[in-house]
Amino acid sequence: MPDDTKTNEDNDGTIPSTMSHGQNVLHPNRENLLEVIKNLREEGFVVCIDITAVDYLENPKRDLPASVKPERFEIVINLLSHTKRERLRLRVQIPELEPTLPTLFDIYPGSEALEREVHDLFGITFEGHPDMTRILMPENWEGHPLRKDYDIGKIPVQFKEAPGS
Amino acid sequence: MPKLPILGETSNISEDGLAGFDHNFLTGKIEDLVKWSRTRSMWPATFGLACCALEMMATGAAHYDLARWGMEVFRASPRQADLMIVAGRVSQKMAPVLRQVYDQMMEPKWVISMGVCASSGGMFNNYALVQGVDQIVPVDVYAPGCPPGPETLMHAILQLHEKVENGEITRRRKEMDGGAGIMVEQRDGQTATKVIIGK
Amino acid sequence: MSQETEINESHGSETAERVFRRGEDSAILRLSESQVQSYTPDDDRRMVINMGPQHPSTHGVLRLSLEMEGETVLRSKPIIGYLHTGMEKTGEQLSFLQGPTNVTRMDYSSPLFGELAFSLATEKLLEIEIPERATWIRMLMCELNRISSHLLFQATNGMDIGAVGAMIYGWREREEVLRLFEKITGLRMNHNYIRPGGVAADLPDGWRDDTLRVLENLPDRLDDFDSLFTGQPIWHERLQGVGVINSAECLALGITGPLLRSTGYAWDLRKDMPYLRYEEVDFDVLVGSYGDCFDRFAIRLNEIRESIRIVHQILEKIPTGDYKIQDKKVTPPPRSRIDESMEALIHHFKIFTEGFKVPAGEVYVAVESPRGELGCYMVSDGGPKPYRMHIRGPSFTNLQVLPHMLQDCLVADAVAVISTVDPIMGEVDR
Amino acid sequence: MIAGLDPLFLGDAGTMEVLLIVVMKVVVAFALLLVSVMLYIWWMRKFIGAMQNRVGPSRAGPFGILQTLADGIKLFFKEDLIPNKADKLVFRIAPFFSIVPALLVFSVVPVAGDFSSGGDGTVTWFGNKTFVQLADPHIGILFVLAMSSIAVYGIMLAGWSSGSKYPLLGSVRASAQMVSYEAALGLALVAVLMKTGTLSTHDIALSQNGGITDWGLVITGFVPFIVFFIATTAELNSPPFDLVEAEQELVGGFHTEYSSIRFALFFMAEFMNVITMSAVMVTLFFGGPGGYYPSFGPAWLWGLFWFVGKVFIFASVFVWMRGTLPRPRYDQLMDLGWKILIPLALGWVLLLATLDVFEDRGNDGGLSQILVLVVSVTTLTLLAGLLMKSITIGKERREAEGEEVFG
Structure with missing residues (x-):
């Protein structure tokens, strides 16, 4: 296995951390996420490159440190430090029943669209986000397509009136 | 003699x-004259969607030059366009817009479905795409390919010209009541109602 | 040029205060699509106008809602999703071998970069090293693709500003590169050429001469662009000082690529976090100084010249050898073996129907596409298909900068700004 | 009054004869203008094609020469539409406001005639002396100005009556643009009028028949021509000043909602205006039909040859600009008009007037003339400097107040 699970002492000894294919991965939880990210930003991770989510409905077993309880959803945040030339990944577990997370907008305003995309395709709500609406799918669409229990197959044309008509 | x-x-x-x-x-x-003029001056609407749009523009550029058929006049306003080249994948969100643009075009109007995504959904058989633009607008010519090269598009256009020259001058889609015959299905299990749009 | 100092200086006086605003102060018109339709501003000098999704200058199907006073844009909001193709969902249904077919259709003006990111991610999960020649072929193709993509930008940008000629000139030059692609990969676009384990086929006979011919013609043509635009007074008037953004704002918004570099921030993944063999070629990272539309135009124009430099070096350094990995796990046996060996046939059949299995794990790989950082986040559960495949499209993130750049611009500037942000909607909506 | 219009009425020709000749002139002028528009559009597409390494229209008729005809017939047989929100009456009338002035302007342009040195610009047809121009009113140039102003109404009303936002923006741009450039256009004209001393187009053309040194271009000193040329381009909405219908910004501008024959009328009016304004420019600054007249052949034919040749060159220059130049922004266009062209034209007129007055007072052609020139130029330069300074100060003040300043 490429992932050697170990406990990281750097981040106050509280944030479990792993290595995955040469990149550091932190596993904060929902409560301390904002604080962790604020600290990281001060350490030089000034760019939030990407926010995405994974639905682990069909694959509950995965490489997580022992102290992290796997949940159905996982938010993956990719940060980049220009000065260190280093990437860092944060994986946050989100339970199925309460799919919410505090927004990163006040730290990285660039997360706005990325969070909206996750909201649209996974149905995870970001609390405090200025504009938590669908971004890719039509506004009155039902369901969240990238969830694993959403069928991929074709569906009939959901013909709604054109905007502005 | x-x-x-x-x-x-x-x-x-x-x-x-x-x-x-x-x-x-x-x-x-005079009918022949009208048909001749329609084939020689078929102004396309600028309706680029995805990859195919690039090939459509490439067809208009120096190497292939649609201007030879008087088609370099891409009209931004659908009112003045005769031909809608649906170039690329049509998403569920785009479908109503596409239909609206089609409705805004004035008769006579033609549609070329360019590329497999527009024609049948192509490799993307999934929730997001309309599986064939012919569910929304009546298509005259399908251009195969992913994306179709400029030569294929030109071939499709020439086929359309042939169709125009041999076809009726008016009432082109009498059998379809002038519309596409769209089925609007209710997704929550209600009874389906057939709505014909564009009548 | 020392990269390190450039970054540390990082424009201390600049603030990103503008992009952090919420609510009414914000440049973003935070209304949903249906609200935009019914929204009438209190001030009756204002009106809301829709640009797109079918509009000649929105590069496909971008829709912008602009709140305007006269011709001045006050707030705006890009509305996207009109090209949403569900590619990430489809990516979960395709095996790792079929994957590049899918991702290549995202950024259709630079398809090879999507394939590259996908392949690099898969290879990282597989923990395989691809042959040297394959790496260099990938570099060659990507740099050529960068040229064609930036030429496309020159074409559309010129057209948006009203110089119809540029449209045709850019396209004419791009066509030369496409012909080379057609010869090498068999397709003009959407090549599916770079695959996990190497590339689809070796370079064909005579590729070197063809490439050289393209490279010989291009510099003259680029000089034509210079004489048509770079020194043109109207062109200066239209682009200089329009759509200005600073480095701090770019970083806060996660902007990458030429947009970030136009603000004077030298960040190029090829230089700073090298992948493939970019550390072995010599090239410069171009930066602007004002962060306006003209800088973005000039950077893209000159990046073509840098890419030409790189391709010349690649032509010298490209080694001989295999074009794909000879690992039986990943690569099907050669054609000739299939006729002789039953096992080879079965093996071939297995790889192409079921696909090869990839060890479980997750990985993020990024490459520098012509528009910025193109990343691929991939999760494998040990099966032959990705469990989750996510592409971080640079255009998607870059598009967030639009409302801030558009604020207090005129409609005509809006066109120039959209054009120099150069979004490819296929990559935005995926 | 009428006698001044044409020597035809002075002669001993009968009423019937006169009527026939006038009707014939009307019909021929109308038909020729339509045909030349058709050819011009074809030439434009071919020429732009050639500039862009393309073939251009080639399938409709030999060399695609019937391309415009095909476009016309197609548009004629296309479905027409009046949008629901449109002001129906105005929407219908607007295209005619556009095309009729375009046709009328041409009636005062001297197309041919004996404009050789010493000629009187007339021809003799069927034993009658006449001008090869539809009418030669005393106020010919004012008529041109009036008509080109009326053409604005076509565009303005079309955009306004469409009941849609993009056309409205286009029409607002059109009215502002036309009003601004009308002033520069008029001032540039004044220079010519001052030098030739007449408003009649025929007389203006005739006064230039002494060769190149007599052309309006030279006697007014180039500047009025440059101002006139730029103002005309803006007035015509010809690229690069085609902001009114800027496709990339406003979809189709004022004609977005127009289809079928109504759109064709706009389309035709636009290019007809290019031809007529080229003709006006040739008349004012380039000696009209004047040129080298060989001794063989009828003189009026040579006049026609020179006239058509000059108009063709100008019309091609418009195509050239269309194919190469990027489009300036709206406010930059306004700046150019108000801050550069109008002051420039005005200053030049003042300079010419000063020199003229001096000449009338009995110029001895010596030192004092140079003195007057120096004094005038200095005054004008000072004024220009003051103007520039005031513009800069105004801009700074607005910036200090925190307003967004363009350009």
Whole structure:
């Protein structure tokens, strides 16, 4: 296995951390996420490159440190430090029943669209986000397509009136 | 009888009277003139969607030059366009817009479905795409390919020209009530209602 | 040029205060699509106008809702999703071998970069090293693709500003590169050429001469662009000082690529976090100084010249050898073996129907596409298909900068700004 | 009054004869203008094609020469539409406001005639002396100005009556643009009028028949021509000043909602205006039909040859600009008009007037003339400097107040 699970002492000894294919991965939880990210930003991770989510409905077993309880959803945040030339990944577990997370907008305003995309395709709500609406799918669409229990197959044309008509 | 320079072939004139003339500028039908003008001046609407849009623009550029058929006049306003080239994948969100643009175009109007995504959903058989633009608008010519090269698009256009020259001058889609015959299905299990749009 | 100092200086006086605003102060018109339709501003000098999704200058199907006073844009909001193709969902249904077919259709003006990111991610999960020649072929193709993509930008940008000629010139030059692609990969676009384990086929006979011919013609043509635009007064008037953004704002918004570099921030993944063999070629990272539309135009124009430089070096350094990995796990046996060996046939069949299995794990790989950082986040559960495949499209993030750049611009500037942000909607909506 | 219009009425020709000749002139002028528009559009597409390494229209008729005809017939047989929100009456009338002035302007342009040195610009047809121009009113140039102003109404009303936002923006741009450039256009004209001393187009053309040194271009000193040329381009909405219908910004501008024959009328009016304004420019600055007249052949034919040749060159220059130049922004266009062209034209007129007055007072052609020139130029330069300074100060003040300043 490429992932050697170990406990990281750097981040106050509280944030479990792993290595995955040469990149550091932190596993904060929902409560301390904002604080962790604020600290990281001060350490030089000034760019939030990407926010995405994974639905682990069909694959509950995965490489997580022992102290992290796997949940159905996982938010993956990719940060980049220009000065260190280093990437860092944060994986946050989100339970199925309460799919919410505090927004990163006040730290990285660039997360706005990325969070909206996750909201649209996974149905995870970001609390405090200025504009938590669908971004890719039509506004009155039902369901969240990238969830694993959403069928991929074709569906009939959901013909709604054109905007502005 | 000899072939006259302006009047054309006149050999059947003894049997058929004036109908025996080949069509020339004196006896030609105005219908033919109209069809000729439509094939020579078919202004496309700028309706680029995805990858195919690039090939569509490449067809208009120097190497292939749609201007030869008088088609370099891409009209931004659908009111003035004759031809809608649906170039690329049509998403569920785009479908109503596409239909609206089609409705805004004035008759006579034609549609080329360019590329497999527009024609059948292509490799993306999933929730997001309309599986064939013919569910939304009536299509005249399908251009295959992913994306179709400029040559394929030109071939499709020439096919369309042929269709226009041989087709009816008006009431082109009488059998379809002038619309596409769209099925609007209720997703939550209600009874389906057929709505014909564009009548 | 020392990269390190450039970054540390990082424009201390600049603030990103503008992009952090919420609510009414914000440049973003935070209304949903249906609200935009019914929204009438209190001030009756204002009106809301829709640009797109079918509009000649929105590069496909971008829709912008602009709140305007006269011709001045006050707030705006890009509305996207009109090209949402569900590619990430489809990516979960395709095996790792079929994957590049899918991702290549995202950024259709630079398809090879999507394939590259996908392949690099898969290879990282597989923990395989691809042959040297394959790496260099990938670099060659990507740099050529960068040229064609930036030429496309020159074409559309010129057209948006009203110089119809540029449209045709850019396209004419791009066509030369596409012909080379057609010869090498068999397709003009959407090549599916770079695959996990190497590339689909070796370079064909005579590729070197063809490439050289393209490279010989291009510099003259680029000079034509210079004489048509770079020194043109109207061009200056239209682009200089329009759509200005600073480095701090770019970083806060996660902007990458030429947009970030136009603000004077030298960040190029090829230089700073090298992948493939970019550390072995010599090239410069171009930066602007004002962060306006003209800088973005000039950077893209000159990046073509840098890419030409790189391709010349690649032509010298490209080694001989295999064009794909000879690992039986990943690569099907050669054609000739299939006729002789039953096992080879079965093996071939297995790889192409079921696909090869990839060890479980997750990985993020990024490459520098012509528009910025193109990343691929991939999760494998040990099966032959990705469990989750996510592409971080640079255009998607870059598009967030639009409302801030558009604020207090005129409609005509809006066109120039959209054009120099150069979004490819296929990559935005995926 | 009428006698001044044409020597035809002075002769001993009968009423019937006169009527026939006038009707013939009307019909021929109308038909020729339509045909030349058709050819011009074809030439434009071919020429732009050639500039862009393309073939251009080639399938409709030999060399695609019937391309415009095909476009016309197609548009004629296309479905027409009046949008629901449109002001129906105005929407219908607007295209005619556009095309009729375009046709009328041409009636005062001297197309041919004996404009050789010493000629009187007339021809003799069927034993009657006449001008090869539809009418030669005393106020010919004012008529041109009036008509080109009326053409604005076509565009403005079309955009306004469409009941849609993009056309409205286009029409607002059109009215502002036309009003601004009308002033520069008029001032540039004044220079010519001052030098030739007449408003009649025929007389203006005739006064230039002494060769190139007599052309309006030279006697007014180039500047009025440059101002006139730029103002005309803006007035015509010809690229690069085609902001009114800027496709990339406003979809189709004022004609977005127009289809079918109504759109064709706009389309035709636009290019007809290019031809007529080229003709006006040739008349004012390039000696009209004047040129080298060989001794063989009828003189009026040579006049026609020179006239058509000059108009063709100008019309091609418009195509050239269309194919190469990027489009300036709206406010930059306004700046150019108000801050550069109008002051420039005005200053030049003042300079010419000063020199003229001096000449009338009995110029001895010596030192004092140079003195007057120096004094005038200095005054004008000072004024220009003041103007520039005031513009800069105004801009700074607005910036200090925190307003967004363009350009």
